Amino acid sequence: MEIPYTVDAHPETGLHNSKIGIWLFxxxxxxxxxxxxxxxxxxxTGSLPGVWPLGSDILSVPIGTFNTLVLIISSVTMVMSxxxxxxxxxxxxxxxxxxxILLGSLFLVIKIFYEYIPKFSHHHFPSTDTFYAIYFTLTGLHGLHVLGGILVNLYFWGPGSKLWKTEPERFSNRIEVAGLYWHFVDLVWIFLFPTLYLL
Amino acid sequence: MSLKAFHIFFISVSTLLAIWFGVWGLRSYFNRAENSLILVLAIMSFIVAGVLIVYGIKVFQKLKTL
Incomplete structure (x- = not known):
C-alpha cells in the first residue's frame, strides 16, 4: 500500500507528511x-552583582562574528540548493x-579549534563557573545540531540524491524539510551569539 | 510555513542582528575604548546589513516565481 500525502498536500492541513513532521520536531x-x-x-539575573562576566570580555567577538556570517551564508546556499x-x-x-556542507563544517572547525581548545588550554571548563557551564551547554548542544544537519545534508548530497531520478518532487520536498531544519539551527545561533558574546 | 517564508524571516532577523551588532560595536569602541578591530567589525556589520536588505528584496521577488 502506498503511503498517502508524501508529495501532495493533505486536504485538511495543506501540508505534506514531512512538513508536518519537521514542524512538530x-x-x-x-x-x-x-x-x-x-x-x-x-x-x-540570580547571580550576585558584578559576578556574572561580560561575554565580550572572555569570549572572542571577532571569531563569533565570523562564525555568524558563515552560518548566514550557509542558509543562503541551502535555499539556493x-x-x-x-x-x-x-x-x-x-x-x-x-x-x-562545507560552510557548516567550517563553523564547527572554527568552534572547536579556535574557541573550545584554546578555552580548555587555559583551564576553562564547564565546571569552572556558571557562565562557562551554560556557555558550553548551549554552544555544545547547538554544535551537535549543526553536526546533525551536516550529516543529513551529506546524505542528500550523496546516496540520498538518487531519489531525484525516480521521484523529483518528493526529493525536492525532502530538501525543503532539510532546509527548514538548517534555518532553525542557524536562527538559534542568531540568538545565541548576542546573548553569550555581546550582552 | 514554507522554506521561502522561513528564509525571508531568517534574513530579516539576521539584518536586525547586523544593525544591532553595528550599534553595539560603535558604542563599545567609543564608550569602553575597545580596540579598533571592533570598530572595523561594526562598520562591516552595517555593510552586511545593507547587503542583506538588498538580497532580501531580490530573493523575495525571485522566490515568489518558484
Missing part, C-alpha cells in the same frame, strides 16, 4: 532551546548543497 526543539535560554536568564531543484538544475543543487 522543530516545536520540540524550540522548547529544548527555550528551556536552556530560560535557564541562562535565571542564572544571570532547494531553488535549483525547483528549476530542474541538479548540478547547481549539488554545488549549493556541497557549499552548505
Amino acid at each position: 522543530l516545536a520540540s526543539e524550540v522548547m529544548l532551546f527555550g528551556g536552556l535560554f530560560s535557564a541562562y536568564i535565571l542564572l544571570r 532547494w531553488a535549483s531543484l525547483k528549476m530542474n538544475d541538479f548540478s547547481k543543487y549539488k554545488l549549493y548543497m556541497g557549499t552548505t
